[in-house]
Amino acid sequence: MPELFTVVPPDEALKRLFSHIRPGVGTQNVKVNLALGRITAEDTFAPADLPAFSRSTMDGYAVKAADTYGASEAIPAYLKVVGEIPMGKPAGLTLRRGQVAKVHTGGMLAEGADAVVMVENTQVVDETTIEVVRPVAPGENVLHVGDDVKKGHLLLSARHLLRPQDIGGLMGLGITEIAVSSRPRVAILSTGDELVPPDGEVTPGKVRDINTYSLSALTLQAGAIPLSFGLVGDSYDELREAAVRGMEQADMLVISAGSSVSTRDLTAQVISSLGKPGVLVHGVSIRPGKPTILASVEGKPAIGLPGNPVSALVIFDLFVVPTIYRLAGCTTPPLRPSVEARLTHNLASVTGREDYVPVKLETNPEGLLAVPIFGESNLISTMMRADGMARVPLDKGGLSAGETVTVRLF
């Protein structure tokens, strides 16, 4: 039976959902070079020291620091060059007092050397003699064994989202394969008697399906696998049959449209019929996207989105994306890039509701400007023209032109 909304603030809605879902989508081993954006399944410990040998961090001369003490422009230290350390090979040299060896950045320190004098602080006197015009302390300009990473130390913890620097760091230690969470599979159902596929015939009254594709794209962007279940009419049996299949084949179900409370809106009813505890939230204090359904079916999330293409995108971004990370075991999803900008126009809202308004960003001498894209709300083209969504916080009755607003970038 259709019921009236009891709207819940967005934060609380997501918390309620998270308290009912069971993470865990299995794990797999992947090649590190293909692991960008994946989430580690276990702790990784350094199998070796990095660097594995003491290295110079400068172009210059490997020295005994004590030989440079007191050196200055006025009274330089005169030292004997006994050789040049080759790159990629053992130093093959042992320094005695008063001796130095030419070394390049990343080259091995000579035996007996404990510091490097950068080339800028030296003068060549002749083939085998240099002047050092500034002293170095022991260890200066040297990277010691294990300074970067110590053997046996925690390199990456489990549940960590792999970024480019992580890929590089793993490779630098010779780790070429890693256990990660499997990509969550998200079943996407679009419902509505009015929908036709993008390549279908648009007879009067019909519209092309947008949401299957925009939501699948967001799913991919969040590192998950979209499973499309095609278009489903506004029929309880048809929608339920597709939802059951979706739940079986995926780790999460997303139903686009039919999430409101009219008799034609079947999503809540269908989700409730799938299992316990069912619908947890029906109605979120947000615009666009108030008629949102968050549910859990035996620990699997099921989310009903408003059919409006803009609402569907906003709600998917705010609720489905964090749920995808949660399923994959990632406890700290990447922070969403956002910028602060100065509003060029007033934004209306009401206290107790969070609003998202598409904006275009412009730079002017005083900084970033957020120009709201007005006109008919809820049009896909407003999102296409926007750089991000300006947020009017829950506790604000609106924002005035000139105020600072946070813009979530796409």
Ligand code: AMP
């Ligand atoms: P509903 O949530 O079912 O009330 O739908 C709200 C609006 O979104 C209606 O105008 C629908 O035609 C439209 N709509 C629903 N699903 C889609 C879709 N997959 N692609 C484009 N528009 C849709």
Ligand code: MG
């Ligand atoms: Mg509908």
